[in-house]
Amino acid sequence: MNRRAFLTAGVSVGLAGPAMAAGAGEACAPMRGTGDLGLIIERATGSVLIVDVGAHKTLSRIEGLGDLSHATAVFGPSERYAYVFGRDGGLTKVDMLACRIEKRVIQAGNAIGGAISDDGALIVASNYTPGGIKVFDANDLGELASVPAIGANGKPSKTVGLVDLPGRRFAYALYDADEIWIADFSAGMSPALTKFTNVGRLPYDANVTSDARHYLAGLFGEDGFAHVDLWADKPEVTRVVSGYNAGREKLPIYKMPHLEGWGQSGSTLVLPAAGQHEVLLLNLETMREEARIPAHSQPVFCVARPDGREVWINFAHPHNNTVQVLDVFTRKIVHTFQPGPAVLHLEFTPRGHEVWISVRDADRIDIYDVRTRTKKAEIAGVKPSGIFFTARAHRLGA
C-alpha cells in the first residue's frame, strides 16, 4: 500500500472509530490482549502507529497528536491506555484497543516528557514552558496539581529526568537551577517536596534503577552524574563517575545523551559520556567507575537487553546511522552495524528476542533478531522516533 492510501486509511479510522478497517487494511481486533502491542511516534506528522509486536504489523495510524518531536509515552496498568507527551505541551490519552484518541489536553506551552504513578492513577508531565510538573487524573486528564520549579536561585527552571517512584512519588531535576526534587503525592495533591540543591551544573536527564534505589542525573555543565540513594534514611546527593573529561578535549555534542531506558546489567550501569565517544560503566554496589569503553561516536541511548548481558547503543548526529552492541560481561564491543540513516531509538521486546529500531530518515522501523543480530522484518513509518511497548506499564522508571 502506498503512503497516501495508508494515510487516508489512518484518517478514516480516526474519524469513524474502531469498527472501521484500520491502517493496514485490517480490523483493529475488538477482542485481544494488549501485552504485545506497541506505540511508535511519528514525530513530524503528529501521529502514532499502534503496532502488533508479535505479528510485525501496523494496526492503525492515529493522527492529531500535535508536535511530537521528542515525544514520549507511558502506559496505564491495564496496558490498554497510552499517555503520549508531546513537545507542544499536548497530553494525549490513546486507547490502544480501539485505536483512537480517548482524550487530549494542552497542559503547557512546551513539554519534555512524563511519568505515571505506581498505582496508575496519576499522570505527571514535565515541562519546559512554564517549567515544573503538572499532575492529571489518569481517567479524564483533569488537572489535579501544578508544582512550579522555582530553584533556590529564584528562577523558574525547566524540569528534566522525571521518573516515578513507589508510593505516588516522583523525582525530577531542575535544569536551570542545578537541583533535584522529589514530590510525594501520597497524602494528597499538595505534595511534600524534598529538594536537593547544588547537585551539579545543568542536569540534562535522569533515571532511576529498577529497584527504585539509585536516581542518577547526567550533568552537562560538568563531567559526571549526580546520585541520590533513595533507600537511605536521609538521602543526599553525591557526584559519581566524575572527571571523565579531565585532561581531554570535550567533543561537541550534536544530540544530548538520553538516560531513558538506560543499560542496567546486574550491578553495572552503562551510561553515555557527554563529550567523549565512550560509554561509562558504573558499579552500583561501590558507586565507583569500573571502566570506560570507547564507542563509535557520542552515545545517545544505552539500552540494556532485558537479561542485561548486552547493551545496545545508538549515536548522535552526524554518526547516527550506526548501532553498537556492548557485551557487559566481557566489556567488549562485539558488534557494529548500520541500520540506516538517523537511528533515533531502540526498544527490546519484553524478554529480549527482538529489538525494534527506528530509522528516521529511511521512514521505517527495522526489527532485528537479537541472538543472530540479523534483520528479520521492517514496517513503514513516517519519520519514526520513540518506540514504546506496553510491557513498560509494569516497569519502574523511565
Added chain:
Amino acid sequence: MARRLEIALAVGIVSLMAAGASQAGDRAAELTALVREDCGSCHGMTLKGGLGAPLLPADLAEKDASSLAAIILDGVPGTPMPPWRGLVSEADARWIAEHLKQGFPQ
C-alpha cells in the same frame, strides 16, 4: 513539490547574494532537514524551543544574521550549543541564519 521548487529557487538566490557561493537546491533541502530534524532535537522541530532557545523570527529579531551565523559555526561556550563548523560551511550557516530570521521553510 511547488513549495520545494520555491525553496530551491530562494536558496539559490539568497546564497548567491549573501555568500557568493553556488548552492544547489539539494543542499537547501539538506539544510532544511538538518535544522528541522537535528537542530530540532534541542530547539524543537517547530523551532519554538526546548532545552535550547526558541528560534522563531520574533525571538531572533534583535540578532543580526552574521552573529547568528557565528553562533551556528562556533557554538555558545558553557551551554549545550555545539560548534557546527566542519558540518556546515560559512555559506550554509549564513543561509540558515537568514532563513531563521525570515521564518524557516518547512
